[in-house]
Amino acid sequence: MTLATVMYQNLGVANSVNTDYTALLMWPWVVKPLWSPLVDVLSTQRRWVVAMQAVIAAGLFAVGMAAPTENFLMLTMSGFWLLAIASATHDIAADGFYMASMPERDQAWFVGIRSSFYRLSMIVGSGALVALAGVLNKAAGFSISESWSAVFSGIGVLFVAFAAYHAFALPHPAVRRAVESRTARDVLVEFGRTFSTFFQKPGIGLALAYLLIYRFSEAQLVKMKPLFLLDPRDKGGLGLSNEQLGLLDGTIGVTLLTLGGIVGGIIVARDGLRRWFFPMALAINLPNAAYAWLAFTQPESIWPIATAIGIEQFGYGFGFAGYMLYMLQLSRGEHQTAHYALCTGFMALGMMIPMKYSGALQEWLGYEKFFLWVLAAIVPSLIITLLAPLREEPQEPTDEPTDLRERLAQLLMVRIGSNLPPILRVHEDEGRVVQLLGDCPVGGLLLFNGSWPETRETLQRLQSQCRHRLLVASDIERGAGQQVAGLTLFPHQRAFVDLEDSDDAIGDFCRTTASEAHAAGIDVTFGPVADVNSDPRNPIIATRAFGRDPQRAAELVAAYVRACETEGLMTTAKHFPGHGDTHQDSHDATPRVEASAEELRQRELVPFQAAIDAGVSLLMTAH
Template identity: 45%
Template sequence: MKTDNKPWFWIPLLNFASGLPYAIIISVSVIMYKNLGITNEDIGVYTSLLYLPWVIKPLWSPLIELIGTKRKWFLLMQLIISIAFLLVGFTIPLNGFFTMTLSIFWVAAFASASNDIASDGFYLLVLPEDKQSFFIGIRSTFYRLSMLAGNGLVVLFAGYLEHKFGDNTKAWSYTMICVGLLMTFITVYNFIFTPKNEINAVENKKETPHQNFGTIFISFFKKKQIGLILTFILVFRLGESQLLKMLSPFLLDSKELGGMGLDTEAVGIIYGTCGVAALTIGGILGGIAISKQGLTKWMFPMFLAMHLPIIGFILLAFFHPTSIYYIYAVVIVEQFGYGFGFTAFMMYLIHVAEGESKTAHYALATGFMALGMMLPGMLSGYIQKFLGYQNFFVWVLIATIPGLILSRFLTFPKDFGKKSEEV
């Protein structure tokens, strides 16, 4: 298969393989540990620390830039992730499972961060630039679909097993083993269908023989507006980082504790059905909008679409409606807005990575993004306990404001992201 044809065959599953491990490690682990008796405070701290590999991945991203091919890297990392999830499944029934599973998740997180570096670089190098704006929406959609497959279908499956066995430990053990097998299948698929030749990567190395580990880092921090860029990346997801950590506990906690009192299976159904559809539509429309009219026109409206749905969770926390359809409505709006809006953010990160060493520079940008997710997430459990769910969601909405303000001062080509020809 040639590198420049049929991107529909490899882009969806390659990005699914990036999002699924992230979902399991960062999000599904929250629900798993909640149902296995771990406190909100410990969940917030220790699962947020699992972000660290994504924060520090720029430290080894030049190695992936300079050694081997991106394809070999992401296939190896996906294999390691598959094995890690299988080990988590076998470890859950053991004494001291919390420490052991966290350690395995830590290994999987490093492999997943490396997989992201290689997959992102592969996409930037193999796909022509004029097609990237269109497929960024597809990438973002399948990345988020994989996260919903974790937060939705995997959680739904775990909830079903909880009811079937009456044993949360057994249910989550079997669930993680199945996730490991699914990840193995995806790895095999990507081995078969991803392009074998990285032509653009070879040409890039010929054109830039002077690059080395140090110059790659230095060139990133010499970019125009770099101080503003890094500040924006760090604060843009300040609210979202806390929302993601406490949203599942909010849905699962009893109404006496301020939560919605749902069971695991109900949470999986909500995110695995309507949530999937809304996110898919939002992501595709976001990519189409940018490819037709450029990022300048759509950045701020997309960011608003991403953040304003938090108001829905504020209303749920204050009024606790008895009908589950209100929760469905809030999730549909939130997932559509997220799919639509996050496309603009990812497209901007592609702009930040423009120039030589796209793979390493994109890894640096996303590393700062992960730092902006990790630090607030570590405190989210304590903030939620102090404020209560009602005031916590109000605070989360307020925390989105700095990123919105900073976005108005970013500069980039007016038509950036607008495709010049049909895909």
Template identity: 40%
Template sequence: MNSHRHKLVSLSPWTFIPTLYFAQGVPNTIINTVSVILYKRLGISNQEITFWTSLLNLPWVLKMLWAPFVDTNSTKRTWMLTMQLGMFACLGLIALSLQLPNFFVISLVIFAVAAFISATYDIATDGFYMLALSSEQQAFFVGFRSLFFRLAMLFGSGFLVFLTGKLEIYLNNIRLAWMATFGLVSILFVLLFIYHRLVLPEPDLDQPRQKNINQEISFGIIVKSYFKQAKIIAILAFILLYRLGEAMLVKLASLFLLDPIEEGGLGLSTDTVGLVYGTFGVISLISGGILGGLLISRYGLRKCLLPMALALNIPDIFYVYMAAVKPYLLLVYPLVALEQFGYGLGFTGFTVYLLYLCKGEYKTSHYAISTGLMALGLMLPGAISGAIQKSIGYTSFFILVCFFTIPGMISIFFIPLEE
């Protein structure tokens, strides 16, 4: 058995890192982006869509609370495989639920379970990454982790939405088209489970950590040490407000593209939204993220953070223009792409600052707290965005979004940041 285990450990990370992080990105994209389009096409109101799908972020906000349980029970490998099977079941059940009269409530409950499974998979995968790879390999593959997660976004919000749009036309049945898509992704997770069951190494270090009596105390100490940082109020304001405008925009962007012109939207078809927002938009987002990393590595975070915040927020005005003018489709493509490119730049600066905050002996836990707060900063504005848009219309809503970007940019001048 040991020889078998060591043989597996010697496998190149190229055989499993791309697929592990692709499997991490697909559920995240489906739950946070594709679900919005699904419910819109099935006649749910913008207000209900934005509120309930925003609440699906809660497991990512709270995942640090059950991370110790994952750490002390079973192996990371077992957790990952179990969560992939769980995701297969959830996606299959969502597909079946779409034919029921009360599909909205039932599918939302299943999406919530899927979000919990996805967040748990994130914990196990990131832990496995550190146990299965050497320090040199971890440094080498860190960029590829992000790349394959982004490719999963492209697959989910681009290919799957485009495919569903074509199926809507071919089958002349919206529900059946979405059932087929979710069934397809469900099968994908069975294949991922089988593949990973065969190729994932079993590192000797991948063992449940021993529980000890100081564990709860240590968790309290970790949280206390995070909130004892210098200028913590400014740091919290920055984390919660930096993406305030974007958090509201991202929930309504695809709905705006789909809504008919008489309701203030652009009236695009499902497959066109898959191209405009899910394909060209995501490619632009990836490009912005790559450029952002290169700029920070060359000029440093202090010089780049404010320009990147401007790149994140200024393009929001494009949505004001599109809502007011209703431009031709050929102009919508570059406007959405430029907004997403700026989003990629701005999000890179934000991510690097969260890493900058991770100092001392609790780096991993501090980063988990920061990302949980980040998810909270996305969830709360997203939850109320639909109600605001419904009451004031798309043009006024996007103008308001532009004003909501200001507090986050102001907070940059108060946070601790040294080169």
């Protein structure tokens, strides 16, 4: 879109028309979530990547052919619309391919490399190609329209080569299930589930507001920045040439933007997103003041211009790193490819609307007052950053306990909240726990009787006061709503047994539970129930177990454990082998198991062994 904006400025298109037309090219990125599930289910992400690169090549050739014509605006916009649709689809497929082709650990390792190549493409696109158009115009004797025609046609040739190379070089992820067996009903059902699961995420309203508003000020600056730098001084601009713009903003600026992103990623990896969330909002917004200074002073020297661009771009990169990490955090779980596309769609909408009207606003206000308005537009961004919900992610302790007393305390977990008299909500019990932590730095909390969102806020305050991160566990075998009112409460485990798609249903249950538990600040669930309901008289196991068949119970326990652990929620196999073969309530009496050791091994131990094999984090040893 930067190339389109600069080309139209070079060809004499008014700023208001320029921003109005080119901002609308973000529409495919806004609405791409409508077809992102189809990318997931109609073909492989690998095929989509290669096909869209070929379509992008065709769009580039179309723009190149139309640029020198008399009706260039409408004809080139047709080519740009083809590019916008193809690039948005390519983005969906590339994100999904990235997540499907490598394990999560490798994804984290390659994220910096991926981001660096993205920034390199920005340097080439907004730096080298802009400068090349200027060089062809001034040094090679091309008209400005012929220069842009050569630039776009040359990129088209490059994308033909990309498509051919990737058709042979890209790996074939084994995790992609065959698409030939999927019916139209399967597509529609998965399409609906994609949207419903996204909009059921905890705190989704404020999260979407954050995605829409965070870049409100920056969007207007980004759109008008190249026009301001290129416009002649008598119109309030700085009168730079294409070559100077390509060097200062497209090369030096993007390099510092990349550096800011790298620094932001390193700091967040070290300290966590929560600590740097608001400072990153300041970083992306406050440097916008540099452009207000440029508009008022219009310096002749290139050095203050380069300095202002560098400061703004470094802050942009640093602040945008937090925004990207927030989107990744929000999209985790089932349908992560489509959910990330939804996030980027809301991001694009939040950019498109202020961009669209920025040109008309600048023509009305002039550059000086326009950049003052850009500074005033920072306020909504800062407010929504303070309100946006953040997922609590486990972090390693900053240092190890130093003395025996502290080491022993770290082995203890204490209650917060109570379902028994005196009944207390989690936030009502905060004062007692704060006092206790001051006397004895325990290692974790057992959470009872919480409420949303007060529980999340209480745990955040407690975590911020602790030298070592508290491990928070809760009895949420039926979902986070079992102990945090306002979140989802599911039926007992027995309800899943007879479903045709019981494994998928358990997967959905675990993903929802894990997502809500993370949002609330819970690390460990006391589930699944791995007991076999051998004695129907048992008053406490009953429908909480996966039935009387030990093999079927083992299958479902393993599915439960794998799904939760995959989502980062630690599980606990409970209560103990043979509890389901008793008729006492272990809350009130000590059950006695009469079965022989062989019977325990063949029946009662089977689901517990399956839980261990599936990677369960904890085993309950007493009740």
